[in-house]
Amino acid sequence: MITNLCFHGIGTIVHERESGESRYWVTEDCFLRILDEVRESPQVRLSFDDGNRSDVSIAFPALRERELRASFFALAGRLDDPASLSSSDLRDLRSAGMAIGSHGWTHVPWRGLGEEEARRELVDARTALAEASGGEIDDVALPLGRYDRQLLGRLARVGYRTVYTSDRLPARSSAWIQARYSVTANDTVESIRSVITHRPGVRDVRNLLASRVKRIR
Numbered sequence: 001m002i003t004n005l006c007f008h009g010i011g012t013i014v015h016e017r018e019s020g021e022s023r024y025w026v027t028e029d030c031f032l033r034i035l036d037e038v039r040e041s042p043q044v045r046l047s048f049d050d051g052n053r054s055d056v057s058i059a060f061p062a063l064r065e066r067e068l069r070a071s072f073f074a075l076a077g078r079l080d081d082p083a084s085l086s087s088s089d090l091r092d093l094r095s096a097g098m099a100i101g102s103h104g105w106t107h108v109p110w111r112g113l114g115e116e117e118a119r120r121e122l123v124d125a126r127t128a129l130a131e132a133s134g135g136e137i138d139d140v141a142l143p144l145g146r147y148d149r150q151l152l153g154r155l156a157r158v159g160y161r162t163v164y165t166s167d168r169l170p171a172r173s174s175a176w177i178q179a180r181y182s183v184t185a186n187d188t189v190e191s192i193r194s195v196i197t198h199r200p201g202v203r204d205v206r207n208l209l210a211s212r213v214k215r216i217r
């Protein structure tokens, strides 16, 4: 089993786009300590959602320094806005061996989308990000972690190679659905260490059941 860690923003958030967003921002110091903790752990994979500028201003150089790779899930609708990644950032990340994935267009939950919205979020966003980053987009991360059976069916039909959730569980390395742990402002290097070393507890059983329900509901 592997552990997928997901970051959203590093450093100080300038303004929240969504209420409660700052809960998912971690200090630079905490971020660097986590990277140092996981740098020798091949069973830990790293991803970054939302395409915030801290992905390139802080995370990218820190990853390169430690010869780590990560996946960056950007939003097509935020490309080139001042607080977000630009097309040339995506190209720089890609040419340094980072993976670029889609997080959709507008950062809305994908459950129960109408046909038109689904096309924009699942198909058009992918096309726009592929163009912007100069390469294929194979992977997708679900905005706000929400999903159900209908959405998984749509993602399968559109042909995504891997679907990243936020179900706070370990994952099988080759599974189509990859659960991830979102790192929050309350995390410390110690709390992340216990996630990685993984002693299954009550919370895991609860998360596993919740994840099963989402797949079949």
Ligand SMILES: [Zn+2]
Pocket (backbone or CB within 6 Å): 049, 050, 103, 107, 142, 143, 144
């Ligand atoms: Zn997000």
